[in-house]
Amino acid sequence: MQRKAFDSGIWSDLPGEERSRIIKQIVDKINENAKRLTLLEVTDSGSTIKKAGEDVFLSAKSLNHYSKMALLNLDEEVEGLSKPGVSKNIVKRDPIGVCGLITPWNFPLKMAIWKLGPALAAGCTVILKPAMETSVTAMELARMISETDMPKGVVNIICGEGSKIGTELALSAKVDKIAFTGSTRSWKDNHEECFG
Structure with missing residues (x-):
């Protein structure tokens, strides 16, 4: 679902102003x-x-x-390569794709937001996998997001054991980037196949 949502452009192709507006709706839901x-x-x-x-x-x-970051144009001209009147070389920053977000048990909501916010602002779709022990606020966040104008499939939250779901997420060819917060030991113990 998240791969299809990214590839379709329903989020990544939205203007930054629109992404910002929808992210602010989530802010409002959190405050409410x-x-x-x-x-x-x-x-x-x-x-x-x-x-x-x-x-x-x-x-x-x-x-x-992060909603304000969605408004930024981070494209930049490469100094020294552009020739005035002849060529212009620009570094263009595009969303990377589907981001797998794995969070630890402490600071459940804050860690989820720290990972969701930048990815959504950049135009990525996400799969959040909260710690199995503290997943209640992530599920409440999912409910609140469903009450906004966020397109279906952009934010996906999956709960379960890290050694199974986290590893599957990290190894999936449909996931372009992993953001993991946890101990080195936890990563090695639960995601050993990722090092192979």
């Missing part, structure tokens, strides 16, 4: 549901209410920052 998300973070991860509330606030703030 801040109390609920805070309680879910406390229940799910054992966090204190104060810390969980700060994490939810910072998640919304971070995602708002």
Whole structure:
């Protein structure tokens, strides 16, 4: 689904202004549901209410920052190669494709946002695989995203054991980039095939 969504251009071909607008809708959903998300973070991860509330606030703030990044044109002229009146050499930055995002158990919502935000701003589609132990807020995030104008298939969230799902995600030919946060040991223990 995420590969089809990327290849179709329903997200990557949208103007940055439109991607920014939709990402801001997610920010609004996080802010509207801040109390609920805070309680879910406390229940799910054992966090204190104060810390969980700060994490939810910072998640919304971070995602708002990423929404502004969608507005940036990062193309740049290559100095020294362009010849005025003859040629212009430009580095063009395009979305990389489908991003697999693997997050650890701590800071569940904040880590998800730190990975989702830049990928979505760049025009990538994503598969988020939260830690099995703390996946409740990721599933709530999925529900909130479904209430925005986000095209179907752009954000996909899959839960389960890291050694199975995380490895499958990391080895999939349909995934163009992996963003993993966790210990080196965890990666080696759960994703040994990726080193082969």
